Amino acid sequence: MSEVMDPAADSPFPAMADGRLQALRRMKAISGALLLVAAIVYVLCRAFTDSDGVWGYIQATAEASMVGGLADWFAVTALFRHPLRLPIPHTAIIPRKKDQIGEGLATFVREYFLTSEILGERLAAARVPQRVGDWLADPEHARRLAQELSISVSGMAEMLRDDQLRNSVATFADKRLRQTDMSPLLARLLEAVCDSGQHQAALTTTLRGLAHFLEENRSELRRRVALESPEWVPDWVDDRVFNKGFQLLQSFITDVVGDDGHGLRKGFDDQLRDFAERLRDDPEQIAKVEQTKLEILDHPAVRSYLEDIWGTLKKFILDGAADPESDLRRSAEALTVRAGEVLRDDPDVRGRVNDVLERLAGHVATHYADDLTDVISTTVARWDNEETSRRLELQVGRDLQFIRINGTVVGALAGLAIYTFSRLF
Structure with a gap:
């Protein structure tokens, strides 16, 4: 019942580690093996027992385990593709809803991340002027920054037409x-x-x-x-x-x-x-x-x-x-160190810099949040449907296989409990 996933070498995504692919295959094999064991036990009970006594409990447990395992297999598979390649309605959700997922993710980021209040809180918590000041006040950092600036200036000067x-x-x-x-x-x-x-x-x-x-x-x-x-x-x-x-x-x-x-x-x-x-x-x-x-x-x-x-x-x-x-x-170097010391030690300067950063963040959130989040929706829209599904499954599919395992085990326990209750009452 488990479908083999093609890692697809030609992809717009970075290549995933082989270890992740092997882990996914291993989890699929384990969940499929549990379902197969439940099916074998059920068939053996039907073929070689009278389904009475202990065998009745075992058969009921195996039967419910198959139902739970198959249901969760269907649910997990339906996220990424059509189960058994059958065009069942409301399956292959990720390939079909890829664009809506991208738009929803963009909306989520815009409404819950790119707001003036949230950005202001995060900037205040990050203590940007203090950290920048600490970094710049270090003479070694100032020397490195001056060196990088000199390289940039030299490169730009060489590119200009005299x-x-x-x-x-x-x-x-x-x-x-x-x-x-x-x-x-x-x-x-x-x-x-x-x-x-x-x-x-x-x-x-x-x-x-x-x-x-x-x-x-x-x-x-x-x-x-x-x-x-x-x-x-x-x-x-x-x-x-x-x-x-x-x-x-x-x-x-x-x-x-x-x-x-x-x-x-x-x-x-x-x-x-x-x-x-x-x-x-x-x-x-x-x-x-x-x-x-x-x-x-x-x-x-x-x-x-x-x-x-x-x-x-x-x-x-x-x-x-x-x-x-x-x-x-x-x-x-001296100016860099001095600027860092002022940022680090002067609370008034830090406060003014924080105010500027918060106003800048608020301006960006107010006027450019839609443009920024459009990057998410347009990027997702450019992805290939099947490739997106395969890569997402490679990313989270191993954890989803635990749903199948849990479904098989919980189904078995539920089936045993129901059969036991029916026999007692």
Whole structure:
């Protein structure tokens, strides 16, 4: 009565273990053997006894055992195929109802799993931020994550087309620079320089360089004065005038360099701050800066520099990603560890992350639950009917064979009890 199941090598499912198939066959053999034993006992009792006395009890037990075993065999078999290949109504339930089973499973998952309340409860119970924080705070995990990210970044960079990206980056940078109003930026830069005193340091360096330049070229300057002086002026007069003027100039430079409160320094500071104000408020000055900016951007050398930005940036990223000791990798590891520590130790951050996750889960459950569960129903609908039945039987059929065994045993006990009751009363 037991039908042999074909494991079907060509299948959309992963191949099952041979041990599971052997276990199913073994259980089918045991349940079939019990039914066969009951049938043999019944036939022997009918053929060689008068069905009286003890033999009557044995015959009744065997008869009921056959009925129970056959009924449960029919019930179990009817789940997966037509018993004896007869098209009996309400049999081969799984092949016939495969699509409805898939839709029912999808509905069950949608109504009892993909809801905002259930997903929120599970997320809260899972303590996702705490666990993620614990994992990220481990330096070894951070190092591994940085390594994986570097591999991914390197792979993506190699896949990109440099010629297109070079032009795109250059065009983007050029467009942004043309759209940016440079005057306010220069004004803020000048004010920051003045506030920090760096302009005075630059003036000091310039004056010292000028003093050194004048000293290095004193003879050349004296010769130039001689050439410009009238011929009737004696040389000793030229020498005295030049030396006096040169000494006054060097003395003036020395005074400015050594005096932080010198009037020239204050005037220099006032002029820079005034220029910053004009960069912010004077339309004529603003127009000059913008015109200068456009002329610079239109220069071929600037366009070439902008086109080199992508190559420089790519090399920096690839070199940093490939070197475990690079500042880029170390920064990525440090940021990862810091993020993990914040998630692990700061309850406010964990609470905000949990709120975001719960809102995201609720949004997904509200707007995409049908799309997600459609995967179940459409996938089941694509399965072959007979193959689905065979694979499901291979998965759960061994346990179902216990139903046949129980039916045979319970039928025997029920038959014995009924026969005994009828004999007593």
